[in-house]
Structures are given as structure tokens and as C-alpha cells.
Amino acid sequence: MREEATAFVPGHITGFFSTHPDEDPTKAGSRGAGVTLTRGVEVTVEPEPTESASTVVLDGDEIEIEPVTTVLETLEATARVEVDSELPLGAGFGVSGATALGTALAANRVFDCKLSSNELVTISHGAEVRAGTGLGDVVAQAHGGVPIRLEPGSPQVNELDAIPARARVEYVSFGELSTPDVLSGDTDELSAAGTEALSRVVEEPTLLSFMYASRLFAREAGLLTEDVARAIGDVTDAGGQASMAMLGNTVFALGTGLSDAGYDPDVCTTHPAGAMLR
Amino acid sequence: MREEATAFVPGHITGFFSTHPDEDPTKAGSRGAGVTLTRGVEVTVEPEPTESASTVVLDGDEIEIEPVTTVLETLEATARVEVDSELPLGAGFGVSGATALGTALAANRVFDCKLSSNELVTISHGAEVRAGTGLGDVVAQAHGGVPIRLEPGSPQVNELDAIPARARVEYVSFGELSTPDVLSGDTDELSAAGTEALSRVVEEPTLLSFMYASRLFAREAGLLTEDVARAIGDVTDAGGQASMAMLGNTVFALGTGLSDAGYDPDVCTTHPAGAMLR
Numbered sequence: 441m442r443e444e445a446t447a448f449v450p451g452h453i454t455g456f457f458s459t460h461p462d463e464d465p466t467k468a469g470s471r472g473a474g475v476t477l478t479r480g481v482e483v484t485v486e487p488e489p490t491e492s493a494s495t496v497v498l499d500g501d502e503i504e505i506e507p508v509t510t511v512l513e514t515l516e517a518t519a520r521v522e523v524d525s526e527l528p529l530g531a532g533f534g535v536s537g538a539t540a541l542g543t544a545l546a547a548n549r550v551f552d553c554k555l556s557s558n559e560l561v562t563i564s565h566g567a568e569v570r571a572g573t574g575l576g577d578v579v580a581q582a583h584g585g586v587p588i589r590l591e592p593g594s595p596q597v598n599e600l601d602a603i604p605a606r607a608r609v610e611y612v613s614f615g616e617l618s619t620p621d622v623l624s625g626d627t628d629e630l631s632a633a634g635t636e637a638l639s640r641v642v643e644e645p646t647l648l649s650f651m652y653a654s655r656l657f658a659r660e661a662g663l664l665t666e667d668v669a670r671a672i673g674d675v676t677d678a679g680g681q682a683s684m685a686m687l688g689n690t691v692f693a694l695g696t697g698l699s700d701a702g703y704d705p706d707v708c709t710t711h712p713a714g715a716m717l718r
Numbered sequence: 719m720r721e722e723a724t725a726f727v728p729g730h731i732t733g734f735f736s737t738h739p740d741e742d743p744t745k746a747g748s749r750g751a752g753v754t755l756t757r758g759v760e761v762t763v764e765p766e767p768t769e770s771a772s773t774v775v776l777d778g779d780e781i782e783i784e785p786v787t788t789v790l791e792t793l794e795a796t797a798r799v800e801v802d803s804e805l806p807l808g809a810g811f812g813v814s815g816a817t818a819l820g821t822a823l824a825a826n827r828v829f830d831c832k833l834s835s836n837e838l839v840t841i842s843h844g845a846e847v848r849a850g851t852g853l854g855d856v857v858a859q860a861h862g863g864v865p866i867r868l869e870p871g872s873p874q875v876n877e878l879d880a881i882p883a884r885a886r887v888e889y890v891s892f893g894e895l896s897t898p899d900v901l902s903g904d905t906d907e908l909s910a911a912g913t914e915a916l917s918r919v920v921e922e923p924t925l926l927s928f929m930y931a932s933r934l935f936a937r938e939a940g941l942l943t944e945d946v947a948r949a950i951g952d953v954t955d956a957g958g959q960a961s962m963a964m965l966g967n968t969v970f971a972l973g974t975g976l977s978d979a980g981y982d983p984d985v986c987t988t989h990p991a992g993a994m995l996r
Contacts, residue, residue: 545882556866556923557880584991588834601873602835604823606995645834713862713991717884 444486445549446718449538450711451477451527452580453611454686455654456661458634459575459627460592465566469592470575472634473641473650475609475692476584476711479526481535482718483542485550486520496539498523507540510567515555517547530616532688534577540564541578541715549717557582562594584714586650588641603645606712610705611685611692614667618687633660647694654683665689674701719830722764724996725823727816728989729755729805730858731889732964733932734939736912737853737905738870743844747870748853750912750964751919751928753887753972754862754989757804759813760996761820763828764798774817776801785818788845793833795825808894810966812855818842819856819993827995835860840872862992864928866919881923884990888983889963889970892945900941900965911938925972932961943967952979 457472488494494512496505497520505523512519521543527533544560547553555563565578580587583600586607591599637653655672658664664672668684671691675682680697684690691698698705735750766772772790774783775798783801790797799821805811822838825831833841843856858865861878864885869877915931933950936942942950946962949969953960958975962968969976976983 548882554922554924555882556920557863557882559923560882585835585994595879604826604833604835604838604995642834644832646832712994716863716990717882 441487441552442550444484445546446482446484447542447545447715448480448482448718449542449581449715450480450584451538452534452577453477453532453692454576455650455683456634456637456657457576457686458631458638462593465569466562466594467597468569468575469565469579469598471589471592471638472576473586473588473638474580475586475607476581477533477609478708478711480711481527481538481542482524483539483546484522485543485546487550488518488520490518492518494519494521496521496523498529499525505536505539506571507536507564507567507573508543510570511540511543511563512547514563514567515544515547515551515553517551519547519550528613530618530688531613532617532685532690534574534581536573537564537568537577538581540567541581545715545717558595562596565594582714584711586647586710588645590642601645603647603650605647606710607647607694608696608707608709609692609694610696610698610707611690612671612698612703612705613688613690614665615689617665617689630661630663633657651681651683651694655681658684663687671698671703677701719765720828722762723824723827724760724762725820725993726758726760726996727820727859727993728758728862729816730812730855731755731810731970732854733928733961734912734915734935735854735964736909736916740871743847744840744872745875746847746853747843747857747876749867749870749916750854751864751866751916752858753864753885754859755811755887756986756989758989759805759816759820760802761817761824762800763821763824765828766796766798768796770796772797772799774799774801776807777803783814783817784849785814785842785845785851786821788848789818789822789841790825792841792845793822793825793829793831795829797825797828806891808896808966809891810895810963810968812852812859814851815842815846815855816859818845819859823993823995836873840874843872860992862989864925864988866923868920879923881925881928883925884988885925885972886974886985886987887970887972888974888976888985889968890949890976890981890983891966891968892943893967895943895965895967908939908941911935929959929961929972933959936962941965949976949981952981955979
């Protein structure tokens with residue numbers, strides 16, 4: 441057993457999605473597209489004596505992240521998980537999924553579980569879906585780049601493609617929005633808009649069409665918050681394109697969209713790689 | 719149309735493989751496993767007037783790389799392709815596949831072809847298979863890390879997994895070995911050994927089992943050159959594990975295997991990301 445291992449998992453902003461429930465959480469998930477970010481989550485796993493309980497510490501505070509607990513239980517690992525996040529939780533950056541996947545990767549190494557990448561992604565994705573905290577972040581974060589999720593679920597069943605591009609990403613977060621609340625409501629309208637957006641991006645897999653499809657989706661799915669709607673309008677007025685991070689009270693733009701509109705955004709770029717051990 | 723675009727594609731050392739012919743080159747390919755490398759190929763594509771012919775320049779010299787010509791023809795692009803390779807051609811590093819894939823990524827951007835990542839990988843993989851210069855490098859190089867190729871062919875039909883690990887990679891190249899010559903001969907014995915090696919790595923997806931399976935494959939497939947066989951023996955005597963880069967007169971080891979055995983190897987690490995635009 442190693443003393444510890446650390447994994448980095450990129451953040452992920454979903455631009456649009458449709459939901460695909462299934463009794464088996466490794467088959468459930470979402471179709472859609474998004475951008476992975478150079479900002480993300482660093483997860484360090486250290487073994488704890490088996491008679492004690494696992495603990496998760498986020499930026500110094502002990503917290504409970506349900507998918508992380510599930511991942512550790514699945515791997516039969518008792519551990520101290522230290523999470524260092526460059527992104528806020530609950531604001532549409534896939535932090536819970538990233539933490540689950542980072543825990544799986546690092547624990548696999550520390551506890552010598554001998555699982556493959558796909559197996560670790562499947563465990564993390566299933567844990568995230570079961571907790572209701574996300575539907576597609578984990579598989580996107582395992583992939584990196586600008587992933588298009590053509591078919592839902594874990595790697596055994598899903599199908600991914602990507603937009604072959606890199607971009608500067610700007611974002612401003614206005615606070616939390618509860619993913620479970622939205623996902624447990626009626627998602628028919630949302631999923632119809634998401635399917636429409638996906639066919640646009642499949643037809644023309646460029647960043648421009650991704651932003652266009654995302655903006656249309658945010659409006660049609662009825663998810664826009666007041667803050668985000670105002671910021672999108674401001675960016676449009678300044679000649680750029682912005683949309684809403686699904687699901688968070690967060691606006692994002694590619695290039696200099698938000699700066700040009702007078703905002704003071706956080707800035708990073710798309711992450712060319714998926715989740716990785718340090 | 720842009721003035722130019724540059725893509726980086728990691729090198730790829732195949733440890734073992736089995737061949738899977740198909741009339742459709744996008745469905746043909748190989749199963750197997752390997753390591754992608756931080757050393758690779760940088761490809762810059764610049765448009766040329768359509769009435770002239772495309773040219774490929776490798777480290778300053780104009781050359782012909784058949785898969786690159788095929789990729790440009792498929793994209794209906796007339797271009798000057800400048801290839802800057804940190805790895806030798808024909809020595810088992812997948813340089814021809816990397817050049818084809820880098821050309822596809824960069825040309826897609828320069829000529830605004832609006833193709834997806836999978837489409838670009840499919841075109842490059844098909845071009846490489848048709849030329850007989852490789853069977854699995856392109857899909858591995860698009861993936862990054864330590865890919866396991868469970869099912870052959872391009873992304874529409876193949877299935878990939880990976881060993882979730884990073885490693886220092888050492889190698890010594892003793893010269894060229896012709897991939898088309900080996901692949902056009904009788905590959906039954908080779909493929910049987912490759913299938914056996916793959917089932918070992920699927921059962922235990924670790925770097926140790928990958929090296930073990932690769933070494934056994936190299937011996938059983940009857941491909942070992944004298945130089946490589948001697949180097950593998952020297953590394954084993956020094957307590958390490960080395961194997962042969964398929965297909966090249968090249969020996970590789972993880973960690974410090976070759977240094978420990980008194981060689982003066984080139985050193986890099988596994989590349990966490992797949993091919994990417996600069």
C-alpha cells in the first residue's frame with residue numbers, strides 16, 4: 441500500500457444536455473456537450489486504519505460528498521480524502537463528479553485495486569448518478585477537451601466525440617443552484633431542447649456552433665437565472681457569445697466575451713487531457 | 719482560411735498487438751496495448767494555392783508520407799505540411815501515424831473543414847491502415863496515456879480502455895524495421911501471442927503486467943532483433959523489465975530499467991493527453 445496518491449480532474453461546464461434515466465446508474469446519464477477546464481480539483485487519498493471511517497476534507501473543512509463515499513465503499517477503501525478545488529461547489533463546474541473520479545483514480549493507486557480506467561470511470565459515474573449530483577460530468581472529465589456526449593452512460597455503453605479545438609474560457613459565478621432540484625423536476629422540455637442542441641453541434645462540431653446551441657438551450661429549457669440572463673445579454677451587446685453553466689448560477693464565454701462586456705471574470709482555458717494521476 | 723495551424727501528437731510504443739484485417743480500412747486495425755510519449759511530432763499546416771501540389775517537409779527535407787497525402791486528399795486540402803519530429807521514423811514510435819493525425823487536426827483548423835475529433839481520427843487511421851504503415855498507433859495517439867485497444871478500428875467501431883498510470887519511459891533505438899514487411903507476412907502466430915497478451919492485461923491492467931505481457935509477446939511472436947534481445951537480457955539481469963517497440967529495432971523500459979543496465983537511453987514519460995492543437 442502506498443502512503444498517498446494525488447489525482448487532478450479538470451472542471452467541466454456543460455453547455456446543454458438531455459437526461460436519460462435508467463434503473464442501472466452506470467447506464468443512466470445524459471447526452472450533451474461542454475468544455476473541460478484547466479481549473480479543476482486535486483484529490484489526495486491517504487489510507488486510514490480499516491476500523492475507522494473515511495473522511496473527506498474540502499479546502500480544510502470536513503464535509504460529506506455522497507459520490508465520494510460511494511466510490512470508497514465500492515473500492516472497499518478506508519481513506520482520508522483531501523480535496524483542493526479551484527472551482528466552487530454547486531455552481532456548474534462538475535466539482536462533485538471531479539472529486540468522485542479523482543478519489544477513484546488515487547484510491548486505485550494507493551490501495552493497488554488493479555482496476556482499469558474505464559472501470560474507475562464507471563464506478564465514479566454510477567456513484568454520481570445515484571447521488572443525483574450530475575449525469576455527464578464524470579465521463580466528460582475523464583475525456584478532456586471539448587467532449588460531445590453522443591450516447592449516455594459509463595464507458596461500456598456510452599459514445600463520445602469531441603470538438604477538435606482549444607479555447608480561452610471566461611466565467612463569472614453568481615452562486616449555487618441545486619442540481620438535484622432541477623433534475624428531479626419535469627425534464628421533458630429541457631431534454632427536447634437538449635436533443636435539438638446536440639443535433640446542431642453534431643452537424644457542425646465547432647466552438648461557435650457549441651456556444652450558439654448552448655445559448656438557445658439555456659433559453660428554451662427555462663433554466664436562466666436573472667443574473668445569468670443579464671450577463672448573457674451584456675456579452676451579446678458587446679459582440680460576443682455567452683451562455684449558462686448547466687447547472688449553476690454561472691455565466692461562461694469563450695475568448696474575451698465577458699471581459700469585453702465589462703465583467704471581471706475568472707479566466708482559464710480548455711484542458712487538453714482528461715483526469716490524470718499527478 | 720487561417721494562415722497556419724500546429725498540432726502536437728504524442729509518440730506511441732506498442733508493446734503487443736494482434737492484427738485484424740478488414741476490406742474497409744476504417745474497420746481494420748489491431749488490438750493491443752502501448753504507451754504514448756511526451757516526445758512526439760509537431761505538425762504545422764499552411765495552405766498552398768490549389769493549383770500547386772501538397773508538400774511534406776520532415777526536419778527540413780521534403781519527403782513523401784503516404785498517409786499524410788491521403789489525409790490531405792480526403793480533406794480536399796492543398797498544403798505545405800511541416801513536420802518536426804522528436805522521434806525517429808520507422809523505429810516503432812508511430813511517427814507516420816502521428817504525422818497523419820497531426821495533419822488532419824491542423825488542416826481541419828486551417829481549412830475550416832468542421833469535422834469532429836472522431837471523424838479526423840477515422841480519416842487518419844484509415845489512411846495509415848491503407849498505407850500499411852500501422853494498425854493501431856493513430857487511435858492510441860488520439861487517446862493518450864497508456865491505452866488498451868480492446869477492439870480494432872476507428873472510433874466508430876473500436877473500443878478502448880487504459881491503464882490508469884503514469885511512468886517514466888526509457889528507450890534506445892538501434893535503427894529501422896519495416897512495418898509493411900512484417901505486417902504483410904504471416905501474422906497468425908503473432909496474433910495468437912497478441913491475443914494472449916491482451917487477456918493478461920485486461921485481467922490486470924497495471925504497468926507491471928503490461929511489461930510482462932509485452933516481453934512474452936516479443937519472444938513468442940518471433941520478432942526480436944539481436945540488439946533488442948541483448949538489451950532486454952541486460953535489463954532483466956539488472957532487475958528491470960524491458961521489451962521491444964512494435965515494430966521497430968528499439969528497446970524500451972519503464973522507470974530506470976535501461977539506465978540501471980548501463981545503457982544511455984533517451985528518457986521521457988507517458989503523455990497524459992492525446993493529440994492536440996497547439
